[in-house]
Amino acid sequence: MSRLLEKIRLIIHDPALRKRLLFVLGAFVLFRILATIPIPGVDTARLESFFSSSEFLGLLNIFSGGGLSNLSIIMLGVGPYITASIIMQLLTIMFPRLKALYQEEGEAGRRKFAQYSRLLTVPLAALQGFGFLSILARQQVILELSSFDLVINVILITAGSMLLMWIGELISEFGIGNGVSLLIFAGIVAGLPGQLSQLLFTFDRAQIPLYLAFVAAAALIVLGVVVITEAERPIPVTYAKRVRGMRMYGGISTYLPIRVNQAGVIPIIFALSILLFPQMIFNFLAGVDSDIFKTVSRVILSIMGNQWFYSIAYFALVFVFTYFYTAVTFDPDVIATNLQKNGAFIPGVRPGQPTSGHIAKILTRLTLVGALFLGLIAVLPLLMRTFTGIAALSIGGTALLIVVSVVLDLVKKIDAQVSIREY
Numbered sequence: 066m067s068r069l070l071e072k073i074r075l076i077i078h079d080p081a082l083r084k085r086l087l088f089v090l091g092a093f094v095l096f097r098i099l100a101t102i103p104i105p106g107v108d109t110a111r112l113e114s115f116f117s118s119s120e121f122l123g124l125l126n127i128f129s130g131g132g133l134s135n136l137s138i139i140m141l142g143v144g145p146y147i148t149a150s151i152i153m154q155l156l157t158i159m160f161p162r163l164k165a166l167y168q169e170e171g172e173a174g175r176r177k178f179a180q181y182s183r184l185l186t187v188p189l190a191a192l193q194g195f196g197f198l199s200i201l202a203r204q205q206v207i208l209e210l211s212s213f214d215l216v217i218n219v220i221l222i223t224a225g226s227m228l229l230m231w232i233g234e235l236i237s238e239f240g241i242g243n244g245v246s247l248l249i250f251a252g253i254v255a256g257l258p259g260q261l262s263q264l265l266f267t268f269d270r271a272q273i274p275l276y277l278a279f280v281a282a283a284a285l286i287v288l289g290v291v292v293i294t295e296a297e298r299p300i301p302v303t304y305a306k307r308v309r310g311m312r313m314y315g316g317i318s319t320y321l322p323i324r325v326n327q328a329g330v331i332p333i334i335f336a337l338s339i340l341l342f343p344q345m346i347f348n349f350l351a352g353v354d355s356d357i358f359k360t361v362s363r364v365i366l367s368i369m370g371n372q373w374f375y376s377i378a379y380f381a382l383v384f385v386f387t388y389f390y391t392a393v394t395f396d397p398d399v400i401a402t403n404l405q406k407n408g409a410f411i412p413g414v415r416p417g418q419p420t421s422g423h424i425a426k427i428l429t430r431l432t433l434v435g436a437l438f439l440g441l442i443a444v445l446p447l448l449m450r451t452f453t454g455i456a457a458l459s460i461g462g463t464a465l466l467i468v469v470s471v472v473l474d475l476v477k478k479i480d481a482q483v484s485i486r487e488y
Contacts, residue, residue, distance in 0.1 A: 075483055076479070076483065079483075082479075082482050082483070085239065085240050085241050085482070086240070086241065086479075088235075088236070088239050088240045089236055089240035089241060089242070089247065092232050092235065092236050092240065092244075092248075093247075093251045095232065096139075096229070096232060096248055096251060096252075097251070097255060099137065099138060099139045099225065099228070099229070100135070100137045100139055100252070100255075101135065101137060102137050102138050103135055103136050103137055103138075104136050104137070104138060104140070104207070104218055104221060104222065105214075105218070136201070136207070137225070138221055138222065138224075138225035139225040139226065139228070139229045140194075140197065140222060140225070141190055141193055141194060141197075141222060141225070141226040142226070142229060142248070142249075142252070143226070143229055143230060143233060143245050143248055143249065144193065144226075144338060144341075145186045145189040145190035145193055145226050145230075146182070146183075146186045146226070146230040146233075146245065147245070147334055147335070147338050148186075148189050148338050148342060149182045149183075149185040149186040149189055150182050151335050151338060151339070152185060153178065153181060153182045153185065154389070154390070154393055157393060163178070166178055183227075183230065186226070186227065186230060187223060187227065190222065190223040190226040190227065191219055191220075191223045193342075193345060194218070194219045194222035194223055194226075195215070195219050196345050196346065197222075197345065198215060198218055198219065198222075200345075229248065230245075232244065232248070233245040233247070233248050236248070241475065241478050241479055241482065242471070242474060242475045242478050243471075243474065246330065246334075246467075246470075246471045246474070247471060247475070249334070249467055249471070250467065250468055250471040250472070253464045253467060253468055254468065282445065283465055286442050286445070286465055286466060286469070287465070287469050289438065289442060290442070290466060290469045290470060290473070291469070291473065293325050293326050293434075293435060293438050293439075294324075294326055294329070294470065294473050295473075296324070296325040296326075297322040297323060297324045297325065298322070298323045298324075298325070298427060298431055299320035299321070299322055299323075300320060300321040300322075300323060300411060300423075300424065300427065301318065301319075301320050301411065301412055302318070302319050302320055302321050302404065302409050302410070302411055303317075303318045303319075303409065303410060303411075303412055304317050304318075304319075304407070304408055304409045305408045305409070305410065321400070321404075321411075321424075323424070323427055323428055323431055324431070324435075325431050325432075325434055325435045326387070326435035326438070326439065327390070327391040327394065327395050327428075327432065327435070328386070328387050328390040328391050328394070328435070328439075329470055329474065330466065330467050330470035330471065331386070331390050332382075332383045332384075332386035332387040332389075332390055332436075332439055333383060333439065333443055333466055333467065333470075334467070335382070335386040335390070336379055336382035336383045336386055336443070337379075339382055340369075340375070340378065340379060340382065343365070343369070344366065344369055347361075347362040347365050347366050347369075350362040376444045376448060379440075379443055379444050380440040380441075380443065380444045381440075383436070383439050383440040383443045384436045384437070384439075384440045387432060387435055387436035387439055387440075388432055388436060391428065391432050395428065397421045397422075397424040397425040397428060398421045400420075400421070400424055401416070401417060401418070401420040401421035401424060404416070404420060405417060405420070411423060411424075442466060443466065
């Protein structure tokens with residue numbers, strides 16, 4: 066307890082750390098202000114009814130940080146930027162030069178890679194903005210727009226999405242934690258008071274066992290996320306003795322920590338983006354004046370609307386993206402090369418390729434556990450919704466998973482900053 070109080074005191078009295086935290090809070094305030102500025106011509110009553118009947122929009126509202134629920138200028142949130150990042154990560158598999166830029170060219174290469182993601186965000190945001198406005202106009206949620214007004218609104222929404230992306234990057238640079246994840250976290254937390262008040266007004270004593278079951282499941286999810294996020298497999302590493310001049314270096318033993326879940330909450334965000342983007346496209350095509358487009362869109366939307374298909378697809382995407390993101394961010398060949406350059410080796414394993422294969426084998430097994438766990442807790446709320454009929458559970462479970470993971474990451478980064486200042 067005294068250790069915790071000492072860290073809190075250090076956070077309060079350290080000017081640099083306090084400045085970082087205040088910057089994050091200021092960005093949150095600006096984000097919430099932007100989320101309350103609606104685009105012109107919104108029918109509030111129809112909008113509320115439209116959202117209450119659509120689980121798709123409820124999930125998408127998570128990425129907009131609540132901005133979509135009132136059709137604000139940041140209604141797309143960081144969704145286009147996340148989609149652009151996914152596309153760029155996938156392209157690293159197809160183009161070795163792009164992979165080298167991301168993994169081997171240091172900070173300058175990563176900055177250039179990030180710039181490509183930003184440029185790709187612009188057309189994606191414009192496409193998604195046009196699709197949403199067309200769908201909402203067809204549902205009479207917003208007034209029918211002229212061509213000029215439609216172009217202006219698309220530009221406004223695209224600019225709002227780019228502004229939010231910029232705020233997220235500023236948080237990552239001048240604040241603490243991952244800015245994009247923190248903005249999603251802030252949007253989820255901002256919506257909690259409204260959800261709690263709605264639950265109180267619609268409270269049904271007959272469903273008390275269901276509410277208790279949901280609370281128990283939420284507690285288990287929180288516990289599971291904490292345990293899996295903190296779990297790691299240490300690989301022993303020994304540094305060979307080296308003589309330089311009159312002094313001897315090395316000869317010490319340490320370990321290389323391999324996390325069970327290297328990807329964190331990123332696979333969940335990636336999977337939701339992949340699931341939501343086709344639904345938006347086919348919702349738009351369903352209103353096109355063509356029998357072929359209408360028929361195809363209706364069939365695909367019907368398939369994707371099936372709860373069991375959605376759950377299986379969600380689980381599969383989370384599982385695949387866990388392996389994919391781990392492979393992109395953690396390269397055993399690079400680790401083995403760095404160990405060899407620094408005169409380190411794993412006892413019982415030869416340096417070079419055997420070391421890389423040994424690390425890759427351990428990583429594959431650990432990632433299997435992390436991927437299965439993430440996939441299970443991602444679809445568990447959807448399964449609960451299927452058996453209970455409470456629509457809020459499918460959204461609440463995903464939101465809870467994101468919130469817990471982001472909080473854990475933020476606490477660890479704050480702890481790292483405190484440790485640096487202590488030493």
